[in-house]
Amino acid sequence: MVLIDHHNFINIDAFEAQVIRDAKSLRKFYVEINKTRKPGLPVPVVDFSQELVILVCLGEQKGDKAPVLSKLKETDEEISMVLELVEVEKDGDMTVQAINFPFYLYKMPLVDKTITFQRIDH
Template identity: 45%
Template sequence: MENSVSLDSTTLVLKDSHSNMDSTQVQIIKEEKTLKRFLMEVNKTRKPGIPVPEIDFSKDMLILVCVGEQHGDLEPSLSVLKKSDSEMVIEITKNEGVDSSNMAISTPFFLYRVPVSEKKITLKKRDN
């Protein structure tokens, strides 16, 4: 792996084991409308639904990571691969832990809060 640094200012805001997303998806969410649209999709099969977390989008934005189908719900790792005055490249690594083949299949998602940045942000996925 390239020289990567930890994404220190990342906070896990919300996670759940069922996203209704079969494939890996990563997305930056910069406004409440997009966040609500994602949670409406998740909540189609949930009773009660997951409430929309309160985020001050003038200060923070979200990184949404849906890992697709997997056994268990291991949290992915986020790290900064490259950082310059104009760009930041964030790598999202899908972690594989102990033998989880006997665990239930889930489609987990993770929402991370990061400070708003004017830099171009590129998200890269990497499977372990």
């Protein structure tokens, strides 16, 4: 799995994780987030005949957390992914926590399986 795009401020304020298997759906996501950006973010180039994309929108986050996305288990029909938010270490004292609405876009080799997500909160 490779991180291909990440931004801290988008207009999606709830947690969401989904699999994108075609260019039209990926463009649709970028049209949505680019409504509040000038200039808009470029749509990453993905070869959907070889790869699929996993989109993770974290919703409102306070402080600086990074998602760790990993495979929990895999069967013949399904891949279970787990998403854990991990605090990012900062140097010095931080008294102000920024609020952001980040998203992460990963690509991985194309599989013909259902992909499910579980979120672990600490």
